[in-house]
Amino acid sequence: MSEKYEGAEVKRSMCFWCKPRCLLNVYVKDGRLLGVSKSPIAGCPRWKRAAEIFYHPARLRYPLKRVGERGEGKWKQITWDQAFDEIAERLSKIRDTYGAEALAVEHGTSRTYEEFRYRFANLFGTPNNFGQGHICHGNSAVVACMVLGWWPYWMNVEKLEKTRCVLMIGRNPGPSHQTIRDGLKKARRRGAKVIAVDPRPSEITKESDLWLRIRPGTDAALLLGMMNVIVEEDLYDKEFVEKWTHGFDKLRERLKEYPPSKVSEITRVPEEQIVKAARIYAIEKPSCAMEGMGVAHQPNSLNALLCRYLLPALVGCIDIEGGEELMGPAPFITEHEAELPDALPEEQKKKMIGSHFRLFSREGYEYIQRNVERVWGKRCDFQGAMCLASAPLVFRAMAYGDPYPVKALIGVACNPMVTMPNVRLVYRALKNLELYVVVDKFMTPSAELADYVLPAADWPERDFMFNYHNTTPLIIAGEAAVPKVMPGEYDRRDDYEFWRGLGIRLGQEEYWPWENVREYYNWRLKPMGLTFKELVKMGKWFPEKREFRKYEKTGFGTPTGKVEFYSTILERFGYDPLPKYEEPPESPVSSPEIAKEYPYILITGARFLPYFHSEFRQVEAFRKLYPYPVCEIHPETAKKHGIEEGDWVWIETKRGRIIQRCRYVEDLDPDVVHAQHGWWFPELPGEEPWLHGVWISNVNVLTDDDPDHIDKALGSWPLRTMLCKIYKAEKSAISIPLS
Numbered sequence: 001m002s003e004k005y006e007g008a009e010v011k012r013s014m015c016f017w018c019k020p021r022c023l024l025n026v027y028v029k030d031g032r033l034l035g036v037s038k039s040p041i042a043g044c045p046r047w048k049r050a051a052e053i054f055y056h057p058a059r060l061r062y063p064l065k066r067v068g069e070r071g072e073g074k075w076k077q078i079t080w081d082q083a084f085d086e087i088a089e090r091l092s093k094i095r096d097t098y099g100a101e102a103l104a105v106e107h108g109t110s111r112t113y114e115e116f117r118y119r120f121a122n123l124f125g126t127p128n129n130f131g132q133g134h135i136c137h138g139n140s141a142v143v144a145c146m147v148l149g150w151w152p153y154w155m156n157v158e159k160l161e162k163t164r165c166v167l168m169i170g171r172n173p174g175p176s177h178q179t180i181r182d183g184l185k186k187a188r189r190r191g192a193k194v195i196a197v198d199p200r201p202s203e204i205t206k207e208s209d210l211w212l213r214i215r216p217g218t219d220a221a222l223l224l225g226m227m228n229v230i231v232e233e234d235l236y237d238k239e240f241v242e243k244w245t246h247g248f249d250k251l252r253e254r255l256k257e258y259p260p261s262k263v264s265e266i267t268r269v270p271e272e273q274i275v276k277a278a279r280i281y282a283i284e285k286p287s288c289a290m291e292g293m294g295v296a297h298q299p300n301s302l303n304a305l306l307c308r309y310l311l312p313a314l315v316g317c318i319d320i321e322g323g324e325e326l327m328g329p330a331p332f333i334t335e336h337e338a339e340l341p342d343a344l345p346e347e348q349k350k351k352m353i354g355s356h357f358r359l360f361s362r363e364g365y366e367y368i369q370r371n372v373e374r375v376w377g378k379r380c381d382f383q384g385a386m387c388l389a390s391a392p393l394v395f396r397a398m399a400y401g402d403p404y405p406v407k408a409l410i411g412v413a414c415n416p417m418v419t420m421p422n423v424r425l426v427y428r429a430l431k432n433l434e435l436y437v438v439v440d441k442f443m444t445p446s447a448e449l450a451d452y453v454l455p456a457a458d459w460p461e462r463d464f465m466f467n468y469h470n471t472t473p474l475i476i477a478g479e480a481a482v483p484k485v486m487p488g489e490y491d492r493r494d495d496y497e498f499w500r501g502l503g504i505r506l507g508q509e510e511y512w513p514w515e516n517v518r519e520y521y522n523w524r525l526k527p528m529g530l531t532f533k534e535l536v537k538m539g540k541w542f543p544e545k546r547e548f549r550k551y552e553k554t555g556f557g558t559p560t561g562k563v564e565f566y567s568t569i570l571e572r573f574g575y576d577p578l579p580k581y582e583e584p585p586e587s588p589v590s591s592p593e594i595a596k597e598y599p600y601i602l603i604t605g606a607r608f609l610p611y612f613h614s615e616f617r618q619v620e621a622f623r624k625l626y627p628y629p630v631c632e633i634h635p636e637t638a639k640k641h642g643i644e645e646g647d648w649v650w651i652e653t654k655r656g657r658i659i660q661r662c663r664y665v666e667d668l669d670p671d672v673v674h675a676q677h678g679w680w681f682p683e684l685p686g687e688e689p690w691l692h693g694v695w696i697s698n699v700n701v702l703t704d705d706d707p708d709h710i711d712k713a714l715g716s717w718p719l720r721t722m723l724c725k726i727y728k729a730e731k732s733a734i735s736i737p738l739s
Contacts, residue, residue: 149557170294247566354390
């Protein structure tokens, strides 16, 4: 122990400032957080700043109630009891007037936790939970369960110890999932091949054996072309395909439509690279794929994901060591069981906004998961990722009352003014609400428009148990290190306390029997004969032995019991049962007239440290490292418009324009511009019209949420297939002190 921590108590807590969920030693003295142990992730910038972030002067400390006009920036400090009482009273009136479905509940990217909001919403009677699932791993989970009967554990670094080839599709784990990055480095040292699919250069493309620089939005075509080569060259696993797949002959016919020559024209990837990638992937087995948000953020995500999961099946790498491992559930009470799905009446379930995206609907979720449950005994993942209302359509219901009025929104650890597409619509929607409640750690542009802003506990203040939403049997746990309440300093609540406190006031008391989240975790662990305290001491629980090829005993959790090349589920819901390529609705090919004015393909969403999406812009040390938003442009493209590296640049689409600073990127496709996401400026005023600079550099001012441009089965909206133009910004156009 370092001298500066001498005499401190050591607590074992779980950090959730990013996805890997690291267990850290937290050093505490007299209830104060002194610091944390070094993160197990190489290069993590956050652990060193744990105390600075936790005690940041801008952190929310007490419940606040709006006393001026919405967005005027006038607040009054109140107690939690007053907040709960008033919010519950207003929710009751809204339910009585408009129906329970007039309440929507929004979440972020697991920044606190999620099944509690589902428990509350199901008991309240609303089907309208929504978040980022449609453009995150939710759509991947849906497709995997549909064709494989379980979702391969995508954060399973252990499998990389045996993998001989990894196909990274739209994923750069360096700034996003560092445990995977470290696993890949070790795998490469053992001789594993890495194939990277990405339109922009990154750490992973530079370290890969083969980089396929794809035209944005054409992933499905590329993977279909690879499958064509594997089948035509007789490289597929005949024994597995014949015995354990459904519809191969139909798939073979479809693949004939995608020879490498045609796919090269679509994707702009050289034909010889497509052939080479297919051969490496098929020969260097076991092989696996890891898709990132580059796949999720497109209007053709269903077909891209179908191909991603059918490709390893074609070469027989399903549920084998080092391949696509189907891990199965944990033997405890799952999130799905805890969220009380049967509490929501059937007539309310039918009112979920966006149910016509049928794979993400409740009907689709139930049908897919019944097949999963038949084989595995429990469901894979939970409704919070695989059964969500459509965010673009929920905001339309708030703004325009279509298909019915949504009058209240509770947002927990989310910031829709920065993180949701079409910010102008989001703004109109939030301004039109009768009740908007925000639970968060800092005052955000969205919170500035709320009626109540409530301070959320951060990870050092709360007990936490996690198992990647039941996609894996791994369970990890960390304990609260410091109090949530320090008299005279702050009074915060974890999300369990928030939902319980509100639920009790709305007549749900019998369904919230646990006094705190630790008691709740003890209930979930009871079937295992474990307590939360014992699990914290263990750090994690994982089966002693991993079993492979389980399908030989049970079959797959699909309607046919096989991997479905020809999807009977897609057929059932009226979609094409075979994968295909569809041109993005806004592209140089599909929209040539638009492309005349907006000639470049705009992509966004790539992660960059030290930030996590829209978080941590308040941290001074981080802003010194990364003070302003950056757009990536090929040097020759920039010079065409008189733009030098470091210049401020206007990026404009049909929907608006923002300003970011130019960075030359030599290996970027000259027709592609990448704009960073998540930018707002906490140092700017919070009241309107400023809203912490939410209109200045926020890429979601530019993004498209047109319902006609959303994936028809999954509901994902396009963040990688927009058309834009760029032009230099004169210094007089910059009204904020960014330098």
